[in-house]
Amino acid sequence: MKTALQEIITPLLSLKELSSVAERQRWAERYREIRAFSEELCKPLHAEDCVIQSMPDASPAKWHLAHTSWFFETFILRPGLANYREADPHSSYLFNSYYNAVGPMHCRARRGMISRPTLEETYRYREQVDAAMTSFFERATEDRWRELKPVVVLGLNHEQQHQELFLTDIKHMLAQNPLCPVYAHASGEEPSAVTPLRWFGFDEGIYSIGHEGEDFAFDNEGPRHRVFLDKFELASRLVTNGEYIEFMKDGGYERPEFWLSLGWSMVHDQKWRAPLYWEQRDGDWFNFTLSGLRRVNPSEPVCHVSYFEADAYARWAGARLPTEAEWEVASANLPLAGNFVEEKHFHPRPLIPGRSGELAQMFGDVWEWTRSSYAPYPRYEPAEGAIGEYNGKFMCNQYVLRGGSCATSQTHIRRTYRNFFAPDKRWQFMGIRLTKAAL
């Protein structure tokens, strides 16, 4: 397609326009890659798997596929493509997630009630949107392109976010089934040795955190601003299953002194005794993974813990969780590498021993709970219009998580990236890194 596009457009364009063509081609290519990855993730599933909503927080796989297309249709194609005819007149009702400014929407908790459009029809809807997006990349006027390019980029980041939710929602759905179905078979043996935990110190001072510059970032990552930090120490690696089992054995879930009051209520009301997806059989702990039910590996990072559990563990361990500013400052010079979704491991991995020279596991594996309530940065302003509902309106009763997980795309993450969930949520790949005040 790229060639075809070039053939048609190139002769007609000035130099500045040429760079726009190249840019459009780059984004069209990026669009195809990211959209294709969504479908690749869906391949191991049957139509039946794609319909179920296993809890109000989760969405059916089919809905993720449709909603991400709806996003492009609503925010790019309708305003940006002359004569665009909606693929399905009901899509804007059925596949709107929460954008009040766009109109009424299907109740979130009832997304699993909708058998039609079928999975096949949903793929057709995607194809129609993709075809129209190809037209948009090729034919949008220069003004439109300038205006809507940021929304295209947002839409792609949005789709990557839904790819992560797709995996965590599918995991939750499969976990309801006593047959413990396998999404993807595990790729092999994991190291069992555990690297000793060390502490890395950081000085007090005024630091700048937050996003700045031309590259894409969500609005909640900026503006870049100054914060004052006391000196602190950060753990060299994530907390492991083995360490977490020690906490459990020491009465972690029975002793209120470790817990926030709301957390203690959750322990009781929800009968929490271990991380989500763990179950005990004949005295041994197993956990349900996207590769089926497996014996808990003590050297893997602990995963699927709530903020309450992360906080309780830290208190038990004589430490605390980092603030998001501390985390961001500590991550400043680290490579953006780790166990991301591109690895297709779909589960956190034990740290390979020997890499002790620097902070490890800061990116990938599991999102790291911080003790920072999700709040606007100083002088934060949400974007205008419906897009402005993306982040700001959720800034209440949620906690920030940093670093991405084994279900996150490496091309999606940033040092300044602020993920956020309510403190009782556990179905994302969420884990624990310890911090303490420096002496």
Next chain:
Amino acid sequence: MKTALQEIITPLLSLKELSSVAERQRWAERYREIRAFSEELCKPLHAEDCVIQSMPDASPAKWHLAHTSWFFETFILRPGLANYREADPHSSYLFNSYYNAVGPMHCRARRGMISRPTLEETYRYREQVDAAMTSFFERATEDRWRELKPVVVLGLNHEQQHQELFLTDIKHMLAQNPLCPVYAHASGEEPSAVTPLRWFGFDEGIYSIGHEGEDFAFDNEGPRHRVFLDKFELASRLVTNGEYIEFMKDGGYERPEFWLSLGWSMVHDQKWRAPLYWEQRDGDWFNFTLSGLRRVNPSEPVCHVSYFEADAYARWAGARLPTEAEWEVASANLPLAGNFVEEKHFHPRPLIPGRSGELAQMFGDVWEWTRSSYAPYPRYEPAEGAIGEYNGKFMCNQYVLRGGSCATSQTHIRRTYRNFFAPDKRWQFMGIRLTKAAL
């Protein structure tokens, strides 16, 4: 198959045995017919339609297909077929409905969380059970056959019951979808004239009601016993949509004086303003049917009303609902004919004018609410073992309905048949026939 069976068995058998072979063949044939009809009902559906449980009262289509097979596997194949190997070791956990005596079971309200086995695998499960049942019909010892024949018959009646639930559950599920999908296109125009309502009188006296004899009946239909009835009059036909709309226009849903106290609470809590599946658009009433959303036909029997609505309507109309004894006495000499599922109309039909010589619409169209609480007949004893859980344990806070509906098999109904639902349920094809005390 019949021929093959005869060839093998006939030469070896005495006369008495011969009659058993013929009987087995008849039941094997009946088995195939009824089992095939379940699958025929499923044909218009996609895999996606078969997974969803739209409310705790309903079950996914896939579950109905599996559960009816599980019934034969559990109550016939395991005890009755030597060396029978279960098709799926989890089936007895996943597809048990409520038989405590058989063991633990998957939580009813979570039947919609189970994507696997898929629809295709479920069909394979049915095939395996059917193949084993064929063996059973052919090879069971005479003693086993004698012992288990009643359970085979029960299993077939059980499957017919689930065929009805299959249709009402699918209707409820499709109704959740704003796209109003069509299950089966409607077959044509309906008469619009309404036959005037007349009253048929019955004398006081001691009557016998309930099942007696060799033919199959559920245990709750017997023993046959005597009741004393005052003289009464029964309406010649069902209440129509048009009559019900009069009740609505007269403030039916706003005036507490017509309602039982619990019914009035439901009206408020559930915001009832019309029968289930009705909605008003621009002043006109439409109802969702298995043929999609249609304008309400005033001459059709009103349908999808709760006991509370039936009772309130009757009070408004200066009448009452019949007792089940009155209904059964009145039906004594009527032919077992009507708009049943075999018609594939899947909706009640207006009465064809002119058939005024007798009580009309007593069978088929809609189940008729009676004012009789569902209770054991005198000297009722449930069957031994798990089968005994079929009826007796539900005899509380439910009301009896009589006559079958457009989703019931004609071969399944009897004059003595006692259907029962809680008084707030509306998703079955339920309607109203009036009664009054005779002067």
Next chain:
Amino acid sequence: MKTALQEIITPLLSLKELSSVAERQRWAERYREIRAFSEELCKPLHAEDCVIQSMPDASPAKWHLAHTSWFFETFILRPGLANYREADPHSSYLFNSYYNAVGPMHCRARRGMISRPTLEETYRYREQVDAAMTSFFERATEDRWRELKPVVVLGLNHEQQHQELFLTDIKHMLAQNPLCPVYAHASGEEPSAVTPLRWFGFDEGIYSIGHEGEDFAFDNEGPRHRVFLDKFELASRLVTNGEYIEFMKDGGYERPEFWLSLGWSMVHDQKWRAPLYWEQRDGDWFNFTLSGLRRVNPSEPVCHVSYFEADAYARWAGARLPTEAEWEVASANLPLAGNFVEEKHFHPRPLIPGRSGELAQMFGDVWEWTRSSYAPYPRYEPAEGAIGEYNGKFMCNQYVLRGGSCATSQTHIRRTYRNFFAPDKRWQFMGIRLTKAAL
């Protein structure tokens, strides 16, 4: 007062009028007695005890005192007494229980939110109503008296019903308090011997049941009508605590085969392991009574069991509960005597051994669950107007109880009396009498 009334009125009256005067005097006297008994029941309580509503089914003591006065104010004084000025303009909103026809009312479940009027003010309200009622008895025109006399009688029966609820609600409220407060100290030792259970047989036939005649009865007790009964046998006495403990020891609360399906759900959801108010301490069973916490007496009738428990016990015992018709037929020639509230024992009593010639404990002690769903008798018509809301609108999902309890007035009960509660209720004094089909 009687004398004063006579002095004024007598000289002016004809013979017929004289009999009306005597009748008014009798009813005025009856009014004073019953009203005084309400206040006597309240004496052991502090103001604090009278405010609390310990569950939505119960009402604060203060509310009972006010509501019974509101009844006379609304249905007698306002229509019947010229120039009557309401004691409190808010009373009709606050103290209406459920009469939709009288106007809006305070939400039932929030009766315990109302601290004012205080207990003292409530007594003043009663006094004002009583004074006005005295005027009514003295001065109402003859026509008014004729018209409203039935309502006065209803009002007095209504107050007696609330006296019973007063006691059961107070018991429930005190039971919430870990201090186990005593309402009235127990009067002494009880016999511990248990009279052996015998069976009394009754013939099949057509019987008439229900109220007939001039004496007061609630509308739900009539009309008298014929029923056909099979022969049956009734147990000579109530089931005892000791017998019920045998059921418990035999896994009564752990074995689903004894239970109705709804009952089994309650056992699980509510964690029932014993009758209401029972608790186990060091292996022994204690029960909370209006005389405080006491060791369970095995010879006392078991009490505070739901319909579900009564039904399960009966099934375990190889028997069943009686129908209300059976109970009424069996009670036909028995004296209306027993352990009623006039005894001020406030708890069921063991049967005194030796009285074996007849059915014992049919009246008083505990209300006896029947297997009859609460339904209208043939040709039942509720009264006109608000008074018609008294009974008929509750005829759904409730079961009839017969015979009165230790909290019922002896002057209130009748053989035809139909009490009714939902099958999961336990806070009334409810117990078990067994029946079985006769051979």
Next chain:
Amino acid sequence: MKTALQEIITPLLSLKELSSVAERQRWAERYREIRAFSEELCKPLHAEDCVIQSMPDASPAKWHLAHTSWFFETFILRPGLANYREADPHSSYLFNSYYNAVGPMHCRARRGMISRPTLEETYRYREQVDAAMTSFFERATEDRWRELKPVVVLGLNHEQQHQELFLTDIKHMLAQNPLCPVYAHASGEEPSAVTPLRWFGFDEGIYSIGHEGEDFAFDNEGPRHRVFLDKFELASRLVTNGEYIEFMKDGGYERPEFWLSLGWSMVHDQKWRAPLYWEQRDGDWFNFTLSGLRRVNPSEPVCHVSYFEADAYARWAGARLPTEAEWEVASANLPLAGNFVEEKHFHPRPLIPGRSGELAQMFGDVWEWTRSSYAPYPRYEPAEGAIGEYNGKFMCNQYVLRGGSCATSQTHIRRTYRNFFAPDKRWQFMGIRLTKAAL
């Protein structure tokens, strides 16, 4: 008592000891004053008023009176007074609020189920504790005094907190009553002119906030630490009812764009249309106050708004809420004066015009919502033992409020004082001060 104490002790003491005696006398005096004020607040109430718990967040007045005594009994008398015999062995179960370390406790939501001990018995319990505390002040060994003095001070601050809750809980309880009872008659006319709103600017820089030094403060107020603040502007006064009504008229409660997502859900689920206690009658707004139902005064500070409403109002007004650090920095040099509970006005007051030279209404009137999630300050450590449960365990999903209210004691407040409530709570005296980023 002071004199008696001096007479006994003075001759025996060294100079250092003398200062301890004087100190004990001062605290004994302070103890008497604060304890007496609790009882003074209770005077306008009847026993009936003191029993009711109108929602799980609130407690009965009687419970407040008992719990504050239990605090002294548990944390001072039991450890500190030789041979102390508990006034009531059940008190530690009934009157423990949430101290897991002290043992099991009565369920918070069921505090309104407990009629005994009565109000009079509760006063007797207070007297016994007070008498024992007098002994403690007089006779505790010097070591014990040193050790427990901080707990006495904490206990007095604790009692002052409960005095505030006492008033807000009583207000909530009285508001349930359609009679709108009056707690204290209003003292007179209020000014109706509104002072124009101005903005006070503050520079960027590193500031220190938090408590430091010997005087009492709650553990959550420290340690004092540095924060970096951008320049900002703070509104000269609170938002008024009149301004809030403008927001309402502009569709404040109907336009999602002003609201946090959780707030918008609350608006819908709770049907919020105005602040708590407001109701519209014939087009005019009234609000229920401790002086009864009154027409809303447009010049009064708006009150009983949730964080969600405060935040939405600020967004509508083009401003935001301050952080707690901004608030504390801005309050640095202001006198600790305002409309506190000592005024016995029990309601916020309009600003008296003319006092425009400085920030007004920073203390008293209403607690001011900040946008700061309630979190530990850097290096915060909770106290050892049960007392450590006072603050830290609530640091989740709550927002900080500053400045005290018309129900707070002036002797209780500090610039560093951190009050905190969940963002949906409205029953405290909570209001709004605006902030914005400086240009």
